[in-house]
Amino acid sequence: MQGMMKGAMLPGNSTTVLKDFPIPQPGHGEVLIKMKSSTICGSDIRCIYHEHLGKGPEGYQPGMIAGHEPCGQIVECGPGCRRFNNGDRVIIYHISGCGVCNDCRRGYMISCTSEKYRRAYGWQRDGGMAEYLLAEEKDLVFLPDELTYSDGAQVACGFGTVYEGLEKIGLCGNDAVLITGLGPVGLATAMLCKAMGATKIIGIEAIPERIKIAQDLKMFDAVLAAGADNVKQVKKMTGGMGVEKSVDCSANDKARLTCIQAARKWGKIVFIGEGGTVAFQPSPDIIHDQKTIYGSWVTNIWRMEELVERLVRWNIHPEQLITHRFPLDKVADAYSLMASGKCGKVAVCFDEELK
Structure with a gap:
């Protein structure tokens, strides 16, 4: 041509x-x-x-x-x-x-x-x-x-990246999930968590326009404004225990700490949002509660093919x-x-x- x-x-x-x-x-x-x-x-x-x-x-x-x-x-x-x-x-x-x-x-x-x-x-x-x-x-x-084609374009990076992270933490129908940062990647996380059977999905976001978008999509059980009381709020919604799985899509240091502290004992946390920093106390925040933090970067091409098949199966x-x-x-x-x-x-x- x-x-x-x-x-x-x-x-x-x-x-x-x-x-x-x-x-x-x-x-x-x-x-x-x-x-x-x-x-x-x-x-x-x-x-x-x-x-x-x-x-x-x-x-x-x-x-x-x-x-x-x-x-x-x-x-x-x-x-x-x-x-x-x-x-x-x-x-x-x-x-x-x-x-x-x-x-x-x-x-x-x-x-x-x-x-x-x-x-x-x-x-x-x-x-x-x-x-x-x-x-x-x-x-x-x-x-x-x-x-x-617009479904496919998002699989090329955002949805593929999220799917990889969720596979690493082993999301299933037993889990309550916390998602911090409700931009496109956070919303993709909620969509996939819902399709994969998560029993409760809680989101946290700082930008009012994104809070409204998340609420309008009706994929979350609760959408919280980012703030100092987020860990207490999440634990209250989960019987005082915290979530089994948490996913940070924000790259914000406070949000990442919330993901760690709002996870229950033996909980699994995955960081997807790029950049930024985080500070935590290893013993009380991770070691004593037997928690695991994963890092996840994009996905592999066979898992992307698997995701495409499952999007059709889930009809999302x-x-x-x-x-x-x-x-x-x-x-x-x-x-x-x-x-x-x-x-x-x-x-x-x-x-x-x-x-």
């Missing part, structure tokens, strides 16, 4: 730049994908939009097309493709790894150890904020007809969390709104996904 396309770059000064790029041509083992939906992740705002925080090979490379939550339809396959074909609907696992290091062989391309070959879409190689995306076939996950749609959709020519408004924090998920959509 010949011609030019529009794509969005992030200069790092809280603005976007929309410019023309040549439509890329797929080489061996590559496919050209027509973008249908590309959602904005909080890490795009934190690490790229305001300022290019990451340096070196893992940082955003200026001039790259942004967007690491892409989903679309294959329009051209290069030679050597083995599984996917023209017309297939696909999600793109957003890190392209070397494929041969230990982490890649486990499916965790996010943790690829190759300084030369690890390249994340939207960071070190062109991403989904464009009309077309060039991807490697090995990075694709099939999107079934039961799910929309991540696109329910999208509060605003923009066309590509309004991409500046999309990033500005997401940066404000006064919204749910924000998507840049094409064709039927704009409706």
Whole structure:
């Protein structure tokens, strides 16, 4: 396919730049994908939009097309493709790894150890904020007809990341769950916890607009405003015991401490929100109550495929969390709104996904 396309770059000064790029041509083992939906992740705002925080090979490379939550339809396959074909609907696992290091062989391309070959879409190689995306076939996950492209875009990062964290703490129908930080990742956590059978879901959030969004979705048993009494409030709702599982999606130090202290004895805590700090007292907060803290970063590609299958089985749609959709020519408004924090998920959509 010949011609030019529009794509969005992030200069790092809280603005976007929309410019023309040549439509890329797929080489061996590559496919050209027509973008249908590309959602904005909080890490795009934190690490790229305001300022290019990451340096070196893992940082955003200026001039790259942004967007690491892409989903679309294959329009051209290069030679050597083995599984996917023209017309297939696909999600793109957003890190392209070397494929041969230990982490890649486990499916965790996010943790690829190759300084030369690890390249994340939207960071070190062109991403989904464009009309077309060039991807490697090995990075694709099939999107079934039961799910929309906007469902798939969120699986590419947010929902996949949450699912990995919940699998680590072993969420099941016995559990009361606390979720701190009710942005898109926190809301995704609630949606998956509900589908996986959690008996009580409690959320904590500081931004009034996000509290209202969470309440309107009706996935929580209670949504609390962030404050000094949160641990007491959570324990009161759980018979004085605390929750079996807690998930921090905020990266806020006080919220993380709440997750630790509001968990009951033998409780499991997972930190998903990136950045920030936390201070706690190891003996009373963790050791004496036999608690466990997990860290979780993105997911592996086979688990992403498993999540897609289960979304269909559970009949849930991540696109329910999208509060605003923009066309590509309004991409500046999309990033500005997401940066404000006064919204749910924000998507840049094409064709039927704009409706």
